[in-house]
Amino acid sequence: MNSIRTRRASTPSRLSAAAGDAGRGLRLRAVGALVALALLTAVAAVPSAAAAVSGTTGLLQVPSADALPEGRLRLAAGLDGKGLVPSVTYGVFPGLEVGISSRETGAAFLRIKFTVATETATAPGLAVGLEDDGLYAVLSRRLNSPGL
Numbered sequence: 001m002n003s004i005r006t007r008r009a010s011t012p013s014r015l016s017a018a019a020g021d022a023g024r025g026l027r028l029r030a031v032g033a034l035v036a037l038a039l040l041t042a043v044a045a046v047p048s049a050a051a052a053v054s055g056t057t058g059l060l061q062v063p064s065a066d067a068l069p070e071g072r073l074r075l076a077a078g079l080d081g082k083g084l085v086p087s088v089t090y091g092v093f094p095g096l097e098v099g100i101s102s103r104e105t106g107a108a109f110l111r112i113k114f115t116v117a118t119e120t121a122t123a124p125g126l127a128v129g130l131e132d133d134g135l136y137a138v139l140s141r142r143l144n145s146p147g148l
Contacts (some may be wrong), residue, residue, distance in 0.1 A: 064140040065125030067115045068097040087111070109133075 068074060069093030077086045082103065089099030095115035102108040111130035124141035 031124065063113060063116075063127070063129060063131070063136065063138050064117055065119065065127040065138055066140070067091060067095050067113055070094050091135075 027068070032096050058065060070091045070093050072091040072106070074089045076089070077084055079085070083102060085101050087099055087101035089097050089111070091097050095118070097111075097113050099111040100108055101111060109132040111129065111131045115125060115127045117123070117126040119125035119141060124139045126139055128137045129135070
């Protein structure tokens with residue numbers, strides 16, 4: 001005798017639930033990507049307003065050759081893995097920013113950065129600085145991002 005085997009297909013409600021979950025995940029990823037793009041655009045548009053974790057003008061853990069404009073005051077806070085790092089930074093005159101940051105232990109440290117050479121169309125900017133008990137020099141360059 002010939003027997004016909006039939007296979008029961010998934011019910012439409014299971015298929016639509018799976019499609020709904022996938023669509024919801026895709027929407028969340030799209031929203032997350034748009035938020036990340038908006039934040040990156042905002043940081044790229046105003047490089048002198050961005051602060052590194054310590055409060056120095058820069059990005060994340062790395063200072064840049066930019067300095068706060070004269071007379072500008074910036075209050076910032078970052079997380080460095082050990083805790084919150086609140087800071088105050090002031091643009092003393094063009095190319096010089098001075099600030100103070102503190103750790104959760106209550107220890108405060110001084111930050112000074114001087115822009116030796118500003119960025120030009122052909123050369124990166126150069127700055128030297130003192131942060132906590134270390135000296136540094138940094139070259140930085142803004143990248144052109146067409147369409148942003």
